[in-house]
Amino acid sequence: MTLLHSPPALGSSLPLARDLARFGDRTAFVTADGEISYQELAGRVAQTAERLGTGRRLVLLPGANTVEALVVHLAALSAGHPVLLAPGDHPEAVAALTAAYDPDVVVHPAASGAWRIEERRPGSAHVFHPDLALLLSTSGSTGSPKLVRLSYDNLQANAESIAAYLGIRETDRAATTLPVHYCYGLSVVQSHLLRGAGLVLTGLSVSEACFWDLFRAARGTALAGVPYTFDLLDRVGFAEMDLPHLRYVTQAGGRLAPERVAHYAALGRRRGWDLYVMYGQTEATARMAYLPPELADTHPGAIGIPVPGGSFSLEPVEATAGGDEGTGEGPGEGVGELVYAGPNVMLGYATTPDDLALGRTVDVLRTGDLARRTEDGLYEIVGRRGGFLKILGLRIDPQQVEALLERHGVSALVAGDDTTLTVAALRGPGRDARRIRRRVVEACGLPPRAVDVHLLAELPRLASGKPDRQAVRALARPALAGAASGGGDLCEVYARILDRTDVTPDSTFVGLGGDSLSYVEMSLQLEQRLGHLPPDWHTTPIRDLRPPTRPAGTRARTRLETSVALRAVAIVCIVGSHVPIFTIRGGAHLLLSVAGFNFARFLLTSAERLERVRRTARSIGRIALPCMAWTAFAMLVSDDYGLTNLLLLHNAIAPQDMGPGIHLWFVEALVYILLTVLALLALPAADRLERRFPYGLPLALAAVGLLTRYELVGLPDRSKITDAVTVFWLFALGWAAARAGNVPQRLLVTAVALATVPGFFPGELGREVFVMAGFVLLVWFPSLPSRQRINQAAGLLAAASLSIYLTHWQVYPLLDGISKHLAFAASLVFGVGYAAAVGRLVRRLPAPRGLARWTGRAAPAEPAGPAELTGRRS
Known part of the structure; x- marks a missing residue:
């Protein structure tokens, strides 16, 4: 739309936004759609500045990591218009700031093409100080009318300071891993535009494979992150990534634990990049201090030295200022409030539109942090x-x-820590912890997992009547205490089933080392x-697992996870066919697909490659060791097995043997398959390939497996080679099924x-139908309608399926002469009892380091895999 022009601007403008054209044909932005040069960017900025007019007006801009948003931002700053930068992902904040500050121009994002510029009046309703350039919400006060007033000198000085200590070069290309409405982002x-460097412009998360594809293609040299970003980097295997152009990684936005600082500093030294730990506040335009990379190993807990042009001082504080409120604890010797001075210190705060006319109201920044030198x-x-x-x-x-x-209408006390x-809210009629949490989440911009709400009969107070925030903080830790004392919450259940003492509300089943055995019991x-069973509960923090909201008077519908149901049905069919009291074959081959499905769910997590x-090695041990132990016992009481069975080599050495020695073919095949996959994913290139193509890789492996299934590679007849070679495609298809994220992918794998x-x-249509029907259920139906008693029975059978399979060969021959039905029932019952006894024994044993590697009891670990999957070839 055409904007009406106001009188000429009296204010300044931002040099780094005004002088973009001087960098000519250098690349300014790299996006998924291509590159934009500085010359092109300068032209678009000039066109947009002309649309905004020459008269100073307050421009409200929702921030976003897009070309369109940055063009408007730079255009306004280059033309002298004060910018109110709002969170682009928070429409409520945009509405609140619009109501509070009555901007003259509001920019509206568009899904594609140029953003819409709404002129709310031809001139301005406000009076601006000539130095006013930018208004930012203080970190965490999303939508609050309290804003930080920043000048053109603030922005330019901070960009020059950062560019200096980071040594930013014109060849650098930094990824926009943080939102631009956040001062760090x-x-x-701004620091890269100042030096004519490039920006890899994206809104993708570092947890997404597409981000890394773009970063590598753009020859990215720099990454910035807050502490949570580094959590995501850990999950995606950043330590093993091949990033040949990466020069430095920066961290700010909260304290990163010293041990993690040291870890990443050492990682950077090995991989050829530097780690800069930084400290700042919005009131200082972003940065006040940085820790030189060479000191990160020896001083990982320090914020470092002032940025170029800045200085620190320590202001004495009262004796009680450094302790918890009401405790009287002092701040410690040599400790004072950290005070910063420098050209990047804000003009002051604004709380109403009238404050936009104010000049400098502060000379130094009192950070509120206690520090020492x-x-x-x-x-x-x-x-x-x-x-x-x-x-x-x-x-x-x-x-x-x-x-x-x-x-x-809610009386509350609030406290917290770094996470x-x-x-603590006063309990009352109609009070709902979920609603309170939702209000706080929306107001503060925190994720739901970071807000812990407790409804109390009385709010905690000190003897003086002042709020007892220490008691409020202590409320955040009852879950683990409940686990230790036998409380009835979910943390206790996780602690009991997984035999862990480190369960917290932020724990997940996967993160605590849950495997496919404990998965059955935990799901029930x-x-x-x-x-109900929430989707992806195994990767969901405990605090986010809640009963569903349903209309009054309605009952929850009981359901059973399909993978659990298939394992229970399969082991019943296996034992029943062996006794026999019926013949339903194909269970073992279906369970190969279930094994691949569970492999993808429990082992292919976001953990690093090693x-x-x-x-995976622990998973193999959990399959092989119980099998070898029972085989050793069976060798003492019968002549069924020999040394090749004990060493899990029988199917490889004598695949044509159809005697008792072939009983354990399925376990051997699964161990061989997992060893092969282990060797494959141990390769850095294969690990990267799986992360980039989580669905495509198993589908390609299935295609390779089909070469042996159809005997297309010159191998001997399949009866003469180990079953692991000829059935691998079923495992790979199950793996692909777990990674199928949409309908077309599920259709293809089906x-x-x-x-x-x-x-x-050949000639066994029923067996083929059984396998295909089970596979279809696995792919398309995550859970099945059930009843509580059925769930309990299925859970027992599925969790004990390995024990049932291993022991039934020796149990049912003792009774089948009396009654086949008795032999069938006894095999199932004995296997369930044996599994329970072994589980209790393992829980009572101490967990030294050697044992912990196989049990996962000593330290947090993700699950070990499908240890209980069993079956029979014949």
């Missing part, structure tokens, strides 16, 4: 003076949260307690199964 953009001249943060909290990189004012809740905001317990290898299973068992 904005500083990455070490003998090496480095600064270390030791606590907070004021009541602000910094949670997951967001600064939260507990009193503002309390005031927000009070406006909604959790704890709310959740179904019973929650009334950890995946260790967990079509492959339905096309390739027929003919594998």
Whole structure:
């Protein structure tokens, strides 16, 4: 639309935004759609500046990591228009800031093409100070009317300072891993534009494979992250990634634990990049201190030295300022409030539109952090003076949260630590912890997992009557205590089933080392307690597992996970066919697909490559060792097995043997397959390939397996080679089924199964139908309608399926002469009892380091895999 022009601007403009054209044909932005040069960017900025007009007006811009958003941002700053940068992913904040500051121009995002510029009036309703350039929400106060007023000198000085200590080059290309409405993310953009460097412009998360595809293709040199970003990097195997152009990684937005700083510093040294730990606040335009990379190993807890052009001082504080409120604890010797001075310190705050006319109201920045200066001249943060909290990189004012809740009729006290905001609310009619959490989440921008709400009969107070925030903070830790004392919450259930003492509300089944044996029991317990089984519960934090909301008077529908049902049915069919009291064959081959399905779910997590290898090795041990132990016992009481069985080599050495020695073919085949996959994924290139193509790789492996299934590679007849070679495609199809993320992918993997299973068992149509039907259920139906008693029985059978399979060969011959039905029942019951006895024995044993590698009991670990899958070839 055409904008009406106002009188000429009296204010300044931002040089780094005004002088883009001087970098000519250098690349400014790299996006998934191509590259944009500085010359092209400067032209688009100039065109947009002309649309905005020459008269100064307040421009409200929702921030986004897109070309369109940055063009408007740079255009406004180059033309002298003050910019109110709002969170682009928070429409409520945009609405609140619009109502509070009445901007003259509002920019509206568009799904594609140029963003729409709405002119709300021809001139301006406001009076601006000539230096006013940018208005930012203080970190964590999303939508709050309290804004930080930044000048053109603030922005330029901070960009120059950052570019100097990072040594940014024109050949650098930094990824926009943080939102531009956040001062840290904005500083990455501005410091690189200042030097004519490139930006890999994306809104993708570092947890997405597409991000890394773009980063590598763009020859990315720099990454920026808050502490949570580094959690994601751990999950995606960053340590093993091949990033040949990466020069440095920066960290700010909250404290990163010293041990993790040291870890990443050492990793960078090995891989050829530097780690810069930084410290800043929105009030200082972004950065106030940085830790030189060469000091990260020896001083990982320090924030470092002031940025170029800045300086620190320590202001004495009262004796009680450094301790918890009401405790009287002092801040410690040599500790004072950290005060920063420099050209990047804000003009001051704004709380109303009238404040936009103000000049500088502060000369230095009192950070509210308590710090000390070490003998090496480095600064270390030791606590907070004021009541602000910094949670997951967001600064939260507990009193503002309390005031927000009070406006909604809820009396509350708020406290917290680096990871959790704890709310103690007064219990009352209609009070709902979920609604309170939702209000706090929306107001603060925190993820739901970081807000812990407790409804209390009385709010905790000190003897003086002041709020007891220490007691509120302590409320965040009852779950683990409940696990230890026998409480009835989910943490206790996880602790009991997984035999762990380190369960917290943020724990997940996968992260605690749950495997496919404990998965069965845990899923049944959740179904019973929650009334349903949430999707992806095994990777969901415990605190987010809640009963569904349903209309009053309606009952929850009991369901059973399909993989559990298939394992239970398969082991029943296997034993029943062996006794025999019926003949339903194909269970073992169906379970190969279930094994591949569970392999993808439990072993192919976001852990780094070496950890995946260790967990797969543990999975193999959990399959092989029980089998070898029972085989040794069976060799003492019968002549069924020999040394080749004990060593799990019989099927490889004598595949044509159809005597008792072939009983354990399925276990051997599964062990061989897992060893092969282990060797494959131990290769860095294969590991990267799986992360990039999580569905395509197993589908390609299935295609390779089909070469042996159809005897297309010159191998001997399949009866003369180990079964692992000829049935691998079924395992790979199950793996692909677990990775199928949409309908077309599920259709393809189903079509492959339905096309390739027929003919594998010549003359046994029923067997083929059984395998195909089970596979279809596995792919398309995550759970099945059931009843509680059926769930309990299925859970027992599925969890004990390995024990049932191993022991039934020796149990049913003792009774089948008396009654085949008795022999069948006894085999199942004995196997369930044996599994329970072994489980109790393992829990009572101490877990030394050697044992812990196989049990996962000593340290947090992700699951070990499908240990209980069993079957029979004949």
